[in-house]
Amino acid sequence: MTSCGAAGARARAPPVLSRVIGTSSAGGRDVRGGSGGMGRCGAALRLALEGNIAVGKSTFLRLLGRAFPEWRLVAEPVAQWQKVAAGAEEAPGSGNLLQRLYQEPSRWSFTFQTFSCLGRLKAQLERPAGPAAPVRVFERSVYSDRYVFAKNLFETGHLDMLEWAIYQEWHSFLLQELGDRATLHGFLYLRATPQRCLERLWRRARVEERGVQLLYLQQLHTQHEHWLLERSTKVHFADMRNMPILVLDVDGDFEQDAAMQDILMAQVESFVKSLQNKPVPPHPDPC
Numbered sequence: 001m002t003s004c005g006a007a008g009a010r011a012r013a014p015p016v017l018s019r020v021i022g023t024s025s026a027g028g029r030d031v032r033g034g035s036g037g038m039g040r041c042g043a044a045l046r047l048a049l050e051g052n053i054a055v056g057k058s059t060f061l062r063l064l065g066r067a068f069p070e071w072r073l074v075a076e077p078v079a080q081w082q083k084v085a086a087g088a089e090e091a092p093g094s095g096n097l098l099q100r101l102y103q104e105p106s107r108w109s110f111t112f113q114t115f116s117c118l119g120r121l122k123a124q125l126e127r128p129a130g131p132a133a134p135v136r137v138f139e140r141s142v143y144s145d146r147y148v149f150a151k152n153l154f155e156t157g158h159l160d161m162l163e164w165a166i167y168q169e170w171h172s173f174l175l176q177e178l179g180d181r182a183t184l185h186g187f188l189y190l191r192a193t194p195q196r197c198l199e200r201l202w203r204r205a206r207v208e209e210r211g212v213q214l215l216y217l218q219q220l221h222t223q224h225e226h227w228l229l230e231r232s233t234k235v236h237f238a239d240m241r242n243m244p245i246l247v248l249d250v251d252g253d254f255e256q257d258a259a260m261q262d263i264l265m266a267q268v269e270s271f272v273k274s275l276q277n278k279p280v281p282p283h284p285d286p287c
């Protein structure tokens with residue numbers, strides 16, 4: 001396994017398909033350039049790691065943890081969804097919201113999106129004890145909750161018009177009220193074909209996902225592409241419109257490929273530096 005010497009990898013490695021969207025400091029350029037000091041007076045940078053089901057986010061998070069041990073990495077709370085406390089004492093398995101969602105999406109989608117979004121919000125707002133990490137990376141976000149999953153469930157008829165309207169109303173209200181506290185500074189978008197994601201999903205073999213079809217992964221892929229690549233999804237938060245996005249092609253198998261891992265980590269490092277050097281936003285975090 002790699003030592004993830006990101007800086008070393010920059011010198012020798014061939015470029016990997018990646019691009020930065022939406023940042024004036026790095027936009028459209030090769031992101032492997034790197035840069036100097038901090039432009040955000042040390043305030044933590046908050047990033048979300050986005051991508052289709054089984055594209056490799058947890059795997060990527062582990063690589064980030066090895067390469068940047070001082071960062072705080074927040075995994076998606078799948079285990080919580082599999083055992084919701086309130087349902088756990090009834091019949092075995094009854095507290096498994098993920099299973100219910102996949103078995104009966106029209107019945108459970110609204111419940112699921114309410115619970116998942118609440119959890120994501122709590123994670124984004126959490127102020128962990130101890131020394132502040134310079135960078136926090138969340139596996140998915142309140143934004144993918146809405147602009148990928150909930151939107152897709154509405155468009156495929158599993159959330160009805162009323163549920164979708166209610167979800168959007170509290171989502172917009174909460175995020176507008178929370179303002180900077182819930183703001184992110186950039187996205188890392190892991191991108192692979194839906195077919196590749198399906199292969200990985202089968203390999204991982206999570207019981208609840210046994211019925212997941214290629215079509216569902218294609219739909220989610222399209223939602224990600226519209227939201228993060230084409231930016232054609234209508235978003236409701238001004239700071240989201242020009243949010244810097246690092247798009248990383250992870251279609252290739254890098255699990256056993258130390259050189260490829262180093263390149264990916266170097267690209268993330270360079271992206272982060274470009275964000276840290278950006279002028280401090282009008283309403284910065286307190287430092």
Ligand SMILES: Nc1ncnc2c1ncn2[C@@H]1O[C@H](COP(=O)(O)OP(=O)(O)OP(=O)(O)O)[C@@H](O)[C@H]1O
Nearest residue numbers: 052053054055056057058059200204252253254255
């Ligand atoms: N680049 C890769 N090449 C080959 N296999 C990979 C790669 N990345 C991840 N995998 C494998 O694919 C499976 C899914 O990966 P992982 O659990 O990291 O996906 P995920 O994006 O976190 O999934 P979810 O959307 O469900 O949270 C795992 O078995 C993992 O070992």
Ligand SMILES: Nc1nc(=O)c2ncn([C@H]3C[C@H](O)[C@@H](CO)O3)c2[nH]1
Nearest residue numbers: 053076078112116144145149150209
């Ligand atoms: N409907 C729905 N909304 C979400 O916000 C969401 N986030 C994750 N998931 C599903 C995908 C994986 O099976 C599993 C782990 O990522 O959970 C979601 N499903």
